[in-house]
Amino acid sequence: MDLSTPVTQFPGVGPARAEKLEKLGLRTAGDLIAAYPRGYEDRRAVYTVRDAPLGEKVCIRAMAAGHPRLSRVRRGMELVQLRAVDATGALHVTFFNQSYMERALSAGEEYIFFGAVEEQGRRRTMANPIVEQAGRQEHTGRIMPVYRLTAGISNHLLASLTRLALEGCAHLLPETLPRAVREAYGLARTESAHRSIHFPDSPEALDQARRRLSFEELFYLSVGLDRLKSRRSAGRQGAAVPARPPDQFAALLPFPLTGAQRRTMEEIARDLSSGKTMNRLVQGDVGSGKTMAAAYAVWLAALAGWQCALMAPTEVLARQHFATLSPLMARAGIETVLLTGSLTAAEKRSARERLALGGAVLAVGTHALLSQGVEFARLGLVVTDEQHRFGVGQRSALAAKAEAGSAPPPHVLVMSATPIPRTLALIIYGDLDVSVIDQLPPGRTPVETYVVGEDKRQRMYNFVRRLAGEGRQAYIICPAVEEGDGEAWAGAPDLKAVKVYARQLQEQVFPDLRVDFLHGKMRPREKERVMAAFAGGESDVLVSTTVIEVGVDVPNAALIIIENAERFGLSQLHQLRGRVGRGTHRSYCVLMAAGRGETARQRLRTLARTRDGFAIAEEDLKLRGPGDFFGRRQHGLPALRAADLAGDMRVLQQARQAAREVLEQDPELERPENRAVRDRVRQMFSETPDIFN
Numbered sequence: 001m002d003l004s005t006p007v008t009q010f011p012g013v014g015p016a017r018a019e020k021l022e023k024l025g026l027r028t029a030g031d032l033i034a035a036y037p038r039g040y041e042d043r044r045a046v047y048t049v050r051d052a053p054l055g056e057k058v059c060i061r062a063m064a065a066g067h068p069r070l071s072r073v074r075r076g077m078e079l080v081q082l083r084a085v086d087a088t089g090a091l092h093v094t095f096f097n098q099s100y101m102e103r104a105l106s107a108g109e110e111y112i113f114f115g116a117v118e119e120q121g122r123r124r125t126m127a128n129p130i131v132e133q134a135g136r137q138e139h140t141g142r143i144m145p146v147y148r149l150t151a152g153i154s155n156h157l158l159a160s161l162t163r164l165a166l167e168g169c170a171h172l173l174p175e176t177l178p179r180a181v182r183e184a185y186g187l188a189r190t191e192s193a194h195r196s197i198h199f200p201d202s203p204e205a206l207d208q209a210r211r212r213l214s215f216e217e218l219f220y221l222s223v224g225l226d227r228l229k230s231r232r233s234a235g236r237q238g239a240a241v242p243a244r245p246p247d248q249f250a251a252l253l254p255f256p257l258t259g260a261q262r263r264t265m266e267e268i269a270r271d272l273s274s275g276k277t278m279n280r281l282v283q284g285d286v287g288s289g290k291t292m293a294a295a296y297a298v299w300l301a302a303l304a305g306w307q308c309a310l311m312a313p314t315e316v317l318a319r320q321h322f323a324t325l326s327p328l329m330a331r332a333g334i335e336t337v338l339l340t341g342s343l344t345a346a347e348k349r350s351a352r353e354r355l356a357l358g359g360a361v362l363a364v365g366t367h368a369l370l371s372q373g374v375e376f377a378r379l380g381l382v383v384t385d386e387q388h389r390f391g392v393g394q395r396s397a398l399a400a401k402a403e404a405g406s407a408p409p410p411h412v413l414v415m416s417a418t419p420i421p422r423t424l425a426l427i428i429y430g431d432l433d434v435s436v437i438d439q440l441p442p443g444r445t446p447v448e449t450y451v452v453g454e455d456k457r458q459r460m461y462n463f464v465r466r467l468a469g470e471g472r473q474a475y476i477i478c479p480a481v482e483e484g485d486g487e488a489w490a491g492a493p494d495l496k497a498v499k500v501y502a503r504q505l506q507e508q509v510f511p512d513l514r515v516d517f518l519h520g521k522m523r524p525r526e527k528e529r530v531m532a533a534f535a536g537g538e539s540d541v542l543v544s545t546t547v548i549e550v551g552v553d554v555p556n557a558a559l560i561i562i563e564n565a566e567r568f569g570l571s572q573l574h575q576l577r578g579r580v581g582r583g584t585h586r587s588y589c590v591l592m593a594a595g596r597g598e599t600a601r602q603r604l605r606t607l608a609r610t611r612d613g614f615a616i617a618e619e620d621l622k623l624r625g626p627g628d629f630f631g632r633r634q635h636g637l638p639a640l641r642a643a644d645l646a647g648d649m650r651v652l653q654q655a656r657q658a659a660r661e662v663l664e665q666d667p668e669l670e671r672p673e674n675r676a677v678r679d680r681v682r683q684m685f686s687e688t689p690d691i692f693n
């Protein structure tokens with residue numbers, strides 16, 4: 001057997017099972033070994049019949065006191081009963097619909113029974129245990145792996161197959177971590193790590209295995225990201241952009257810059273004028289004024305004769321950026337065009353022409369900017385907003401696309417409004433330099449935040465009316481779009497659906513106010529119309545899904561109500577809250593919590609207590625894990641199998657350090673001991689084929 005031996009050559013695996021295994025991505029012995037368990041069940045403790053704790057799964061070693069009895073209880077239900085004894089008492093074991101157990105067990109033999117002991121009167125019983133002959137155990141008396149399963153594939157089967165695979169070829173697993181790294185960081189060898197991640201002898205052995213395997217993933221990831229970073233900066237000539245003082249730019253604005261904005265702008269100017277390509281992330285809490293930092297970069301590049309592209313994740317946001325930037329840039333004599341999917345063919349053509357000819361200097365748009373047919377005469381800067389929505393892969397694709405036509409490669413500026421916990425930031429943005437805007441423009445009053453239940457609904461509506469009377473506007477956010485919209489609705493009938501809810505509010509609650517609605521399934525033009533109307537004060541209440549989550553800016557909106565708030569992540573709620581408090585008006589956020597779940601309310605109160613987006617993000621990461629943090633797989637990282645991003649900070653730091661040490665001595669990983677690392681990194685970053693020379 002070797003790592004590529006197909007599962008069909010394993011005993012008990014025919015075509016039908018092979019197909020089911022394929023669903024789990026398991027085609028070969030190597031796949032089995034690479035599919036780490038999702039959890040473990042400790043089956044080590046062995047008890048006597050009398051001492052066994054009730055209700056929890058344990059092993060009992062006992063002897064079959066007689067031959068098992070098979071009986072038919074009723075049609076379709078067979079029962080096998082066995083009395084097992086040890087020195088302390090008797091255990092009544094029953095098996096339902098496993099008539100083969102009658103033949104499998106023989107009187108006088110000693111067995112291990114693994115299951116939960118119950119007490120019926122004075123009788124101790126165990127139903128449907130796992131049974132193995134004492135001394136010949138495979139699935140009991142040890143820590144057992146728990147695998148991800150699919151219909152027709154039992155954990156038992158997977159454990160057996162994996163054990164066979166390990167016995168057959170664990171010794172063939174290539175050792176990919178250089179020996180020097182293994183020794184310096186005290187890491188287990190690959191073979192023993194793989195054995196122990198599946199069948200650990202002890203919790204300590206499991207820790208060792210886990211550490212080694214997550215280290216290795218984070219190490220390859222760090223090597224790859226370091227390469228991306230140095231590949232972009234080292235010796236790469238950036239578009240030449242002379243620095244100009246931020247205050248000269250600020251003269252175009254109606255407000256003075258904050259200190260944090262000025263500092264960030266200085267960092268940007270330094271990058272742009274360094275002669276190398278800029279790769280910078282601007283992180284800042286909602287409302288901190290990141291757009292102006294980007295505008296400054298555009299202004300600098302444009303004055304130096306370069307074209308710029310600004311890419312937003314949604315149409316609404318792209319249009320808003322266009323609305324803000326185009327008059328601002330016009331004041332400096334810079335022409336801006338909008339390029340999104342919803343423009344008419346003629347509009348697109350005209351925008352593309354002006355870009356290709358170089359008349360238009362700034363293009364604002366969605367990822368439509370990346371589509372074929374969009375060409376720039378001399379692209380010098382690419383800005384992406386809310387970048388966490390794009391992944392590492394997309395980011396390098398974007399850079400590649402931008403680089404393809406133009407020499408020198410354009411500068412890259414990334415803005416993210418989601419304060420990202422440090423662990424994640426190190427990984428997701430490991431290839432970027434970072435500026436943090438950690439200061440809000442003055443005059444902002446903090447948003448007052450309340451967690452309330454159904455009983456306060458009427459009061460809340462009265463509050464909306466009062467604010468509207470003062471000339472303010474309100475958002476009401478709902479999780480679902482339409483009644484009957486998918487499972488979300490079916491499972492939670494009290495979810496407020498946008499359309500239905502908006503109509504109901506208009507007709508029954510606020511006949512005197514103007515209620516409008518917005519959701520992701522509307523046509524872009526419709527969305528645009530609704531947003532523009534709200535921004536222009538033509539509607540008082542905007543009922544919306546989270547399409548308004550990122551970046552939308554209406555300073556007159558002073559209240560945001562979030563229905564079914566318990567369904568959102570804290571970071572997302574914080575983002576939503578950032579839609580208000582953007583003007584000088586006192587602003588409010590009301591989190592409606594359906595149901596009585598006290599833990600859910602506790603969680604929401606975190607938000608009422610703190611305004612620090614970073615602290616909230618950390619809390620969110622702790623509570624929900626990285627998968628949920630950005631929505632599944634949205635972080636765009638290569639899938640990590642062993643590393644736990646929320647918990648492995650120390651391992652991550654060591655892995656990054658190791659990566660730097662190795663790359664320092666052998667940047668292209670050409671030495672024999674580093675070749676395997678190079679192959680792994682290439683695999684992981686397959687979207688960036690030229691990651692090494």
Ligand code: ADP
Nearest residue numbers: 255256257258286287288289290291292441553
């Ligand atoms: P975000 O960082 O969330 O993208 P924006 O760039 O949208 O924030 O800015 C939020 C609001 O603050 C906008 O209305 C913008 O015009 C305003 N703003 C930006 N910088 C300043 C400043 N220095 N002083 C006052 N208002 C500012």
Ligand code: MG
Nearest residue numbers: 290291417551
């Ligand atoms: Mg923004």
